[in-house]
Amino acid sequence: MSPTPIELRDIAKVVRRDVLTMVLEAGSGHIGGSLSAVDVLVALYWEVMRLNPERPHWEERDRFILSKAHAAPALYAALARRGYIDVKALLTFRKLRSQLQGFPDMHKTPGIDASVGSPGQGLSIANGIAMAARRDGRSFRVYCLMGDGEAHEGQVWEAGMTAAHHGLDNVCAIIDRNRMMGDGSTEDIVALSPLEDKWRTFNWHVIGVDGHNIEQLLAAFSEAASVKGQPTVLVAKTVKGKGVPFMENKPEWHDRTLTEELYEEAMKALS
Amino acid sequence: MAEMGLVDIHHSVVETEATNRGYERGLIELAERGTDIIVMDADLAGSSGTSGFRKRFPDRFLDIGLCEQDMIGTAAGLALAGKCVYVTTHGMLAAGKAWDIIRSTICYGALNVNICGADAGLSSGAAGGSRQSLEDVAVMRTLPGMTVIVPADAIEARKATIAAARLPGPVYIRFAAARVPIITTNITPFTVGQGGVYRQGDDATILSCGVLVYEALKAARILEDDGLGVRVVNCHTIKPLDRAIVTRAAVETGALVTTEEGSTLGGLGGAVAEALAQTARPTPIRIVGIEDRFGESGEHEQLLAYFGLTARDIASAVREVLSRKKTLRETESEQRAE
Incomplete structure (x- = not known):
């Protein structure tokens, strides 16, 4: 029995609350870009991806690469709520000897398919896995979640050309288009628009979606799975800091630390 | 050999x-x-x-x-x-x-x-x-x-x-x-992490890698005419460095020259110096390579000469390090006498 979109929304709320608790407890971490990515992660981990939390290395599983690696809190919370890791372990995030490093480490955390950290590198990894799958005749798909600010990295566009050239239809990228990066608006710093057109001219199948609308996301992932001969990118329109009104669209919440009072206020918004 | x-x-x-x-x-x-x-x-x-x-x-x-x-x-x-x-x-x-x-x-x-x-x-x-x-x-x-x-x-x-x-x-x-x-053959032993002693000698050792192993062997031949027995080691694996072969060379010959077709900063010479700096006995080392600068256009062989990486240059480096070894040994024996 698949969870309904309403149940998925409830799960997303739990994951968002986990993110806040983790960052409060750790004293650091990236809240804004974690909160904007939660609904995409919930759609993937609860509905879209073929996976088995009891067998994190199952060969036929769909792969997930968190190219926007600073959203690690959201991914860890999703993995915990999905049963890969103990929910209590979330409180060890960023601490000495924790299985939850600041950025995802495949050797420390079950469910992490690739160690990542330096921006702009995830799509190349996804392409390589997808090429190997094709060579081996395996049917799993590879998902890669990127930040929009990452599109400033040249390697993203190298990988964009490679995936299209090789017709990697088993690759599905998602861009968390929250229009904010560490120093401010992406459009003020170095404009990315028209982002969808850029990917279209790179010969990708492009789907624009509301990245907080679970139904739209599920429909888009389903469309992506049916596309042949072309990789797909979901340009997911999102809100940085989504779910906590005083954080929404505020670039300072990229990596600001929480006080107890702000934490209480944020948790109230997500109750 | x-x-x-x-x-x-x-x-x-x-x-x-x-x-x-x-x-x-x-x-x-x-x-x-x-x-x-x-x-x-x-x-x-x-x-x-x-x-x-x-x-x-x-x-x-x-x-x-x-x-x-x-x-x-x-x-x-x-x-x-x-x-x-x-x-x-x-x-x-x-x-x-x-x-x-x-x-x-x-x-x-x-x-x-x-x-x-x-x-x-x-x-x-x-x-x-x-x-x-x-x-x-x-x-x-x-x-x-x-x-x-x-x-x-x-x-x-x-x-x-x-x-x-x-x-x-x-x-x-x-x-x-x-x-x-081409200086090796199909039967020459090769194991990653293990250097090869290509020439025996007890007066000094040349630790080399790449094309300069050939130049090192020629340098040892030049020095033989001076009556010097110079060991030549092919340190093909820079990491993990064969610390045993390096330490043996330091202890047994007391003077080392490293040679590489690359920067003198952080390469084979750096690795050898790092390894030996942390052992008890000081050993004179000379790092032969390209000194903190970029290369230039030219034929490969011309460049080896231009940057001082030929057998003749390596032989001079061995003579230099041997004079430091001599001074060090004299100082040590004076200290012992005191």
Whole structure:
């Protein structure tokens, strides 16, 4: 029995609350870009991806690469709520000897398919896995979640050309288009628009979606799975800091630390 | 040194071959044996040595275009899915342009990717300073878990290529485009992490790698005429360094010269100095290489002379380090007398 979109929304709320608790407890971490990515992660981990939390290395599983690696809190919370890791372990995030490093480490955390950290590198990894799958005749798909600010990295566009050239239809990228990066608006710093057109001219199948609308996301992932001969990118329109009104669209919440009072206020918004 | 199966370079005509070709032969041999390898290149197959492989095994070859960073990242993905990958481009593009991807994706993930730096050192000769990689060994060596190999000739290059397929974790192998002397044979022992003593001697030791092993052997021959017994060690594996062979050389000969076709900062010389600085007995060391500067255009052989890397230069370095050894021994015996 698949969870309904309403149940998925409830799960997303739990994951968002986990993110806040983790960052409060750790004293650091990236809240804004974690909160904007939660609904995409919930759609993937609860509905879209073929996976088995009891067998994190199952060969036929769909792969997930968190190219926007600073959203690690959201991914860890999703993995915990999905049963890969103990929910209590979330409180060890960023601490000495924790299985939850600041950025995802495949050797420390079950469910992490690739160690990542330096921006702009995830799509190349996804392409390589997808090429190997094709060579081996395996049917799993590879998902890669990127930040929009990452599109400033040249390697993203190298990988964009490679995936299209090789017709990697088993690759599905998602861009968390929250229009904010560490120093401010992406459009003020170095404009990315028209982002969808850029990917279209790179010969990708492009789907624009509301990245907080679970139904739209599920429909888009389903469309992506049916596309042949072309990789797909979901340009997911999102809100940085989504779910906590005083954080929404505020670039300072990229990596600001929480006080107890702000934490209480944020948790109230997500109750 | 009959048991090493070396070519008698002093009494026979020495053949030459680019070590890039040894890389190519190693790759073909691996695929012929049925090893599930994938070879990648970034639009340099013509010079790097992968074009012959491409012809023989087109299904195992992937030209990624001039996208060195994406090549390394894609190789990471292939390795994550269980493939044995060899990525190929010029040394300064592999170790330089793609360094962060090698660090953050390959090494941080401890992935089985073999990074092959072709046309490295001064071997791209005429291309000049911007294309000659003199710092590749140093920047690769600092990466946790990275194995670094600099083969002496095309035959050793073939062996290193084949050995890398079985080595866990990332490997950087450096190859030369220029024809360089063949000094080893198929029976010369080669084990990653174990240096080879190519000439015995107790007065001083030359620790060398790459094409300069040949020059080191010639230097030892020059010094023999001065009545000096100079040991020559092929330190093909810069990391992990064969500390045993280095320590033995320090203890038994008391004077070391390192030689490499690369920067004097952080390469073989750096590795040897780091290792010995932490042992009890001080040992005079002279690091022969290219001193903190870029290369220049010229023929490979001309450049070796221009940068002071020939047998004659190495022999002078040995004489210099021997004079320091003498002073040190005198000081030590004076201290003992007190």
